[in-house]
Amino acid sequence: MRKTTHFTPLPQAFFARDTLRVARELLGCFVVRRRGSEQLVARIVETEAYHGDEPACHAHANFQRVRRGEAPRGRSAVLFGAPGTAYVYFNYGMYWLFNVVTEPEGTPGAVLVRAVEPVFGIERMRELRPHAQRDRDLGNGPGKLALALDIGPAFNEHALYAPGELFLARGDRAVAAREIVAGPRIGISKARDLPWRFHVRGNEHVSGR
DNA sequence: ACGAGGATGCTCT
C-alpha cells in the first residue's frame, strides 16, 4: 500500500495517443477524487477502448458525419474534443459511466474505466455504495465505481490532466505486459469480436466473474 | 453457483 498522499496528474500528452495504448497503460494508474479535505483514491484494474472508427463507439455515427464535412453533435461530440477530458454519460436510466477522451483533438476515442481497486477513502466509498458487501464490490463495475468515487454528470468535459477535484495519476506499481489480459468488451452488441477490454490478470477487483 | 427479469431515462432513428 502506498504511503504518500500527494499525486501528480498524468500530462495531457499521455491521452493524446492511440486509444488501445492508453487503455493498456491506464491499468495501474490512480483515479484521484478530492472532496473538500478528503481524498478518494483507487487503482484502475480494468478498461475498455472505444474508437470512432468502430460501431460500438458512441461517436461512430458522428464520425461518419464529420467525414462528410458536417459538425459533430449531441452527446458524443465530447469524444472529438481535447484528449484527457472526461466523458461521463448516463446509461440504463440509472448509472453514470466514466470515460477519458483519447487521441489527438478531432479524432474521436475514449477509454471506459470498468473497474478499480480502492486505495484510500474506503470508509467513504462504503457510504457512497451502501449495497457493497465486501471491499471488492465497491468498484468492480463501471456503474459501481462512479458511485464509489462520487463521479457524476458535473464531471462531463472536466480536464483530468490538471490537479483538481478529479484527475488521473501514475500508479505506485507498474503493470507488466504479461499481466495484462485482453478480451472482448462487455455489454455491447456491435463489434463484439474486437479484443479491446483489458484487465490485470488475477486481480480480485475486476468486474464480472 | 447461476440465471432471469425489473428498474429507469436518455439518445438516436
Next chain:
DNA sequence: GAGCATCCTCGTG
C-alpha cells in the same frame, strides 16, 4: 419506439 458500454434481487439447484 428500440436499444442501450448496468446493477440488484429473487428464484432455483
